[in-house]
Amino acid sequence: MQYQSLQFAKKENELEVTLYNIYVFSIPLDDVKRICPVYKVGRNSIDFEMQNKEKAEGRFNLLITKYIRNLKNKMSGFPAVYVHKNAGIPLFGLQFLGIVDKGSEMLEIKPITNCNMNCTFCSIDEGPDSSKQVDFVVEEDYLVEDLGKLLEFKKKHNPSVQFNVWINPHGEPLLYAPILSLCERIGYFRNVAEIHIITNGVLLNKPLIDVLAKNKKVQLNVSISGFDDAKARNIMGSNAYSINRVLEMIEYASQRMIVTLTPVYVAGHNEDQFGKIIEFVKKIGCKIAIQKFCYNKFGRNPIKEKSWNEFYVQLKELEKKHSLVLLGEIEKLQQTEQLPQAFKKDDVILTQIVSPARMIKDKICSAKGYSVLVPGCEKESGKIKVKITQDKYNIYIAKPLN
Ligand code: SF4
Known part of the structure; x- marks a missing residue:
């Protein structure tokens, strides 16, 4: 067998x-x-x-x-849940796992949780210092089949739209062992134009890049946020991090496919790194999209969030100093039909508890083919009545009623 x-x-x-x-x-x-x-x-x-x-x-x-x-994640030591076709955990409905469709040409897929880095600014609190207690990994077939159903639905309602699929899990996508075949299979869908992998770049290597680059739909978005060795290790939260190796891989990849660097500007921590990052971008000819650090209640927040105005002023200064456009036009996403909404805020529904969530005290429940996150659910199994507290984009959060 x-x-x-x-x-x-x-x-x-x-x-x-x-x-x-x-x-x-x-x-x-x-x-x-x-x-x-x-x-x-x-x-x-x-x-x-x-x-x-x-x-x-x-x-x-x-x-x-x-x-x-x-099941356990060897890397984190956390218990892990294998989300497969027969596990009873729907792939729609959760922010941190599965498939997220916010009604545009951009679809997000999240096959895995947890990260091999530990960034000081991580908005989703992943990596070794994470406070999360449970990891998740999704069966490749399950993910591809459900994405296929969503794309079929989209094709019916928006026949001329080409979709961009973003592999942006709450963690590092290259930790997902079947990443290559996942990209290949997503690439077969005719209404998918681009597949973006959002990675910290640590697991990139030349053979992997060679195979990724053969898939003309795949692009890499690499998040480096430091350029000097010590600074980069510090901001990535890991002594094992080698910025020089990551830069070497970025350069190699950028000769074969579209690569965008996505450094996070954390004022007071890494602004002195951006000049070098921009010069590197100019040297190798890849793209850059500088991210603003944003406060996140559930993330790691090393600084107080600065205003967008302050951020733009910094970017304009960098633009001027390095003669590179950093503030391009923001392209508006094309709206597309969303899957029908299953529940509305304040609905009271009966759900089935199907799994612990990232924290053991929270649960994933299922109803009408959607997962519903129920924080603070003490029951471990069986059915539970809940009240929907969040319904935006078919991502459901609810509170337990008994
Ligand atoms: S690489 Fe991304 S997911 Fe991993 S710790 Fe850093 S910010 Fe978080």
Whole structure:
């Protein structure tokens, strides 16, 4: 039996199963032997020496279903939830996971949570210092199929629109093991014009860039926010960060595909870095879109947010000093038909608890094919009545009523 996304290794009394490279769970070998005492474990396969292979497969899949509930992210050590087709967790309805459609030509997909960096300004509080307690990873097939359904819906209502798909998870997208095949499959949709990967660049390497660059729809948006080694390590919150390596990869990538640098301007922390970043952009000929640091209640906030005016003044000065346009026209996004709204604010609905959310005390519930985030839900399972408190863009938050 072959499993493309799983790797197996025998460890003492357990069969260690790794999903998408960084998630792991174990199956007791006693349980495996109960299927058939004679079996062979390969890297992506397990073979039971029994006639009825179908029966063996069925029983082994039941073991996977049972023990994958103990899934852990090896990197963070957090419990992890595998969001697959049969997990009962809809991909629409959450801000941090799945598919987000805000009614424009831009669609966001979020296949993973957590990050290998720890930026001091991270607006979503990801990485090793994160206060989150649970990680998520979405099955590739599930994501592609639901995106396909959304694109089909869009095609019916907006036949001439070409969509841009942004892979911008609450974390680092290159940690998602099937990122290449995900991009390839998204690229097959005819009404997708561009696929943007928003990455910190740490996991870029030449072979990976070569394959990404073959997909003409893929573009890289790389968030570097420092240029000097010590400064860059400091702002990325990691001693393992090597800005020189990331710059080398950016330069290599920019010779093969469209690359945009997206540094965050954190006044008082990294303004002295922007001159060098801009000169680098001019040297290699990539694009740049400087981001303003914005306060986020749920993020890391090293400074008080500055006004947009102050930000624009800084950008204008940089423009003048480095003779590079930094304040271009902001292109208006084309509006497109949204999926029908399932609930309205203040609706009282009955939902099914399907998973813990990023914090164990919060839950993901499901109703009418949408996920609903219910903070402070003490119940662990079963049905619960909730009142919708947020409904914008079909992203639902609710409070428990009992
Ligand atoms: S790279 Fe992005 S997601 Fe990761 S910690 Fe930095 S800002 Fe957050």
